[in-house]
Amino acid sequence: MAGIRDVAAKAGVSVGTASRALNGTGPVSAAARERVERAAKELRYVASYTATALKSGRSRNIGVILPAIDRWFYGKVVTGIADELIDVGYELALYNTQGSHEHQEAVLGDYLWRQRLDAVIPVSLQLSAAEITRLLSMDRPVVGVGGPMPGVLTVSIDQSATGALATAHLIGLGHREIAHVTGGTDPERDFHLTDSRRGGFEGEMSRAGLQVRDDWVLRSDFTLGDSYRQAKVLLSGRERPTAVFAASDEMAMGVILAARDLGLRVPDALSVVGVDGHEMGEAFGLTTIRQFPERQGARAAQRLLTHLADPPPPDDINLHEVLPTELVVRSSTAAPGE
Amino acid sequence: MAGIRDVAAKAGVSVGTASRALNGTGPVSAAARERVERAAKELRYVASYTATALKSGRSRNIGVILPAIDRWFYGKVVTGIADELIDVGYELALYNTQGSHEHQEAVLGDYLWRQRLDAVIPVSLQLSAAEITRLLSMDRPVVGVGGPMPGVLTVSIDQSATGALATAHLIGLGHREIAHVTGGTDPERDFHLTDSRRGGFEGEMSRAGLQVRDDWVLRSDFTLGDSYRQAKVLLSGRERPTAVFAASDEMAMGVILAARDLGLRVPDALSVVGVDGHEMGEAFGLTTIRQFPERQGARAAQRLLTHLADPPPPDDINLHEVLPTELVVRSSTAAPGE
Numbered sequence: 001m002a003g004i005r006d007v008a009a010k011a012g013v014s015v016g017t018a019s020r021a022l023n024g025t026g027p028v029s030a031a032a033r034e035r036v037e038r039a040a041k042e043l044r045y046v047a048s049y050t051a052t053a054l055k056s057g058r059s060r061n062i063g064v065i066l067p068a069i070d071r072w073f074y075g076k077v078v079t080g081i082a083d084e085l086i087d088v089g090y091e092l093a094l095y096n097t098q099g100s101h102e103h104q105e106a107v108l109g110d111y112l113w114r115q116r117l118d119a120v121i122p123v124s125l126q127l128s129a130a131e132i133t134r135l136l137s138m139d140r141p142v143v144g145v146g147g148p149m150p151g152v153l154t155v156s157i158d159q160s161a162t163g164a165l166a167t168a169h170l171i172g173l174g175h176r177e178i179a180h181v182t183g184g185t186d187p188e189r190d191f192h193l194t195d196s197r198r199g200g201f202e203g204e205m206s207r208a209g210l211q212v213r214d215d216w217v218l219r220s221d222f223t224l225g226d227s228y229r230q231a232k233v234l235l236s237g238r239e240r241p242t243a244v245f246a247a248s249d250e251m252a253m254g255v256i257l258a259a260r261d262l263g264l265r266v267p268d269a270l271s272v273v274g275v276d277g278h279e280m281g282e283a284f285g286l287t288t289i290r291q292f293p294e295r296q297g298a299r300a301a302q303r304l305l306t307h308l309a310d311p312p313p314p315d316d317i318n319l320h321e322v323l324p325t326e327l328v329v330r331s332s333t334a335a336p337g338e
Numbered sequence: 339m340a341g342i343r344d345v346a347a348k349a350g351v352s353v354g355t356a357s358r359a360l361n362g363t364g365p366v367s368a369a370a371r372e373r374v375e376r377a378a379k380e381l382r383y384v385a386s387y388t389a390t391a392l393k394s395g396r397s398r399n400i401g402v403i404l405p406a407i408d409r410w411f412y413g414k415v416v417t418g419i420a421d422e423l424i425d426v427g428y429e430l431a432l433y434n435t436q437g438s439h440e441h442q443e444a445v446l447g448d449y450l451w452r453q454r455l456d457a458v459i460p461v462s463l464q465l466s467a468a469e470i471t472r473l474l475s476m477d478r479p480v481v482g483v484g485g486p487m488p489g490v491l492t493v494s495i496d497q498s499a500t501g502a503l504a505t506a507h508l509i510g511l512g513h514r515e516i517a518h519v520t521g522g523t524d525p526e527r528d529f530h531l532t533d534s535r536r537g538g539f540e541g542e543m544s545r546a547g548l549q550v551r552d553d554w555v556l557r558s559d560f561t562l563g564d565s566y567r568q569a570k571v572l573l574s575g576r577e578r579p580t581a582v583f584a585a586s587d588e589m590a591m592g593v594i595l596a597a598r599d600l601g602l603r604v605p606d607a608l609s610v611v612g613v614d615g616h617e618m619g620e621a622f623g624l625t626t627i628r629q630f631p632e633r634q635g636a637r638a639a640q641r642l643l644t645h646l647a648d649p650p651p652p653d654d655i656n657l658h659e660v661l662p663t664e665l666v667v668r669s670s671t672a673a674p675g676e
Contacts, residue, residue, distance in 0.1 A: 069413050069416050069420065070632075071413070072408070075408030075413050078432070079407050079408045079434065082407065082433075082434040082436075083434070086436075086441055086444070086445075092433075092434075093399075093429055093432075094416070094430045094432040095430075096416075096417065096420040096421070096430075098417075098420075098421065224617070225618065225620050228621035253618075254621055257621050257622065258621075279562070280562045280563065280588070280591075283567075283595050284595070
């Protein structure tokens with residue numbers, strides 16, 4: 001395998017010039033750079049990034065920490081991040097805490113230090129103030145996805161507005177008896193997200209003078225299966241809602257399956273709206289608030305890369321960036337049947 | 339932040355001894371090792387793995403290359419790998435080719451070399467002979483997930499047997515008019531997988547003296563939505579099958595949704611069986627062949643770690659390891675209705 005010496009010899013420059021040209025770590029003439037790059041290409045020279053990292057202090061490695069990877073939202077966010085990074089030659093170091101606080105501790109306390117990461121993207125992590133301080137003490141750019149964190153650059157949708165938008169859609173259609181499937185039982189999820197969407201629901205109900213019934217707020221775990229089981233109980237009751245707002249599309253699809261199993265037609269007997277824009281929603285005719293998680297991941301990566309290239313002055317930093325969502329109306333919502 | 343010198347001073351040993359004790363790179367007495375480890379812990383010393391990697395040639399970093407991360411199978415495989423690695427302090431470098439051959443080229447030709455990876459796990463990649471040669475020329479352990487690759491350690495289920503098992507289940511129930519939803523239109527998927535499952539279906543049909551109708555083999559892309567649309571056309575035809583074997587649970591769920599939309603009761607008018615063991619399948623009552631992808635990922639990581647700790651002699655290597663699957667019978671399959 002060709003080394004930097006071979007490249008320098010072939011290009012007719014010193015090793016130092018070849019190194020500066022390839023690593024962008026110092027001044028070098030355009031002509032020399034071109035010769036070095038051609039030589040490197042011809043020799044199939046690939047720098048050892050481990051060695052380069054030691055010298056430049058840059059590893060071109062971004063750490064992504066998340067509580068799960070086998071869930072729709074996280075898979076999409078990581079896809080968005082990976083897509084941005086691959087094009088600029090950055091690596092992605094994945095840390096899956098699996099919702100375990102012990103793993104999160106290990107990652108924040110040790111893993112992140114060991115590998116020289118240029119920057120870190122925590123996704124939907126519930127971090128304590130001490131953990132945030134520790135993360136920021138790495139003195140590397142941090143951009144979070146999922147919700148505001150004190151002192152940290154973040155990218156997310158407005159969770160509360162999302163809940164309000166979904167609820168307003170149902171109220172606008174004439175619904176007054178509205179149930180909500182929220183999160184809260186899934187240790188892998190950030191509670192703020194769930195609470196914020198629920199807050200949006202409650203706020204909108206209250207504005208319309210409608211009552212939120214405690215027994216019509218189902219605490220689920222963001223899975224289709226659990227929501228399905230709970231919705232079956234809810235919809236089998238003597239009194240039942242004419243509409244359900246579920247805090248995720250998977251949970252909304254669970255409600256639709258439960259309704260169908262009970263012979264309740266959607267939307268005639270029950271309107272259902274979710275949040276996500278899950279691909280599967282289309283076959284269910286699911287009305288939803290699309291949240292484009294790939295864009296959230298991509299935007300976080302872009303902010304990091306910008307920051308690495310040219311750190312903005314502290315005052316200039318818009319800490320929390322809110323990305324837009326979109327109401328997609330399909331066939332699962334309509335005016336309540338008589 | 340404490341350096342190796344501080345640790346050595348506190349432990350009362352030389353820097354060389356402290357380094358050997360912490361990195362396991364040479365002989366050191368048990369007593370010295372214990373003192374060094376205690377000192378490191380008290381000082382919250384964390385080795386720079388970049389520096390350690392240069393010296394030891396080990397980065398404790400495993401590369402995982404896959405064609406997508408936002409699909410059920412891949413999310414589960416990565417979860418299984420990450421779970422094994424986090425406990426032993428290995429890092430996971432994620433390379434998502436997004437099904438782009440250009441990205442795959444970049445990863446194999448450049449990315450993998452740059453970072454010093456201890457080992458590589460390609461997941462369901464369609465690699466050419468040249469690409470496999472290049473991968474093996476890194477002289478690092480490689481364990482693939484998804485199917486046999488010439489000369490490479492691999493872990494997977496028996497795709498053909500899976501297709502045969504699902505088909506035999508339907509035939510055993512008395513079905514003779516059986517359709518198949520296969521893959522083939524998704525560039526992100528390994529074609530071998532699809533062809534092998536389909537081969538199992540065709541073999542079992544043939545053994546039972548049953549005919550495979552070309553117009554009843556739907557080429558889909560492993561998504562619920564596409565299978566739903568295609569199944570709607572199939573099931574609206576004048577002649578229709580009494581059973582469908584779909585090569586994935588998502589596609590099987592698409593068939594069930596299509597049947598319901600057309601007023602066909604499952605399983606009375608149509609039996610449906612899938613492959614995966616997708617969590618969502620339960621709410622659909624879906625009969626399936628569970629394939630435990632987390633175990634596939636975990637097993638690949640275990641083989642790699644064993645290999646790294648103690649490389650087996652070449653003759654000893656069982657190149658392709660087949661993991662078991664499990665038929666789970668739920669309510670989507672039954673004897674054909676009259």
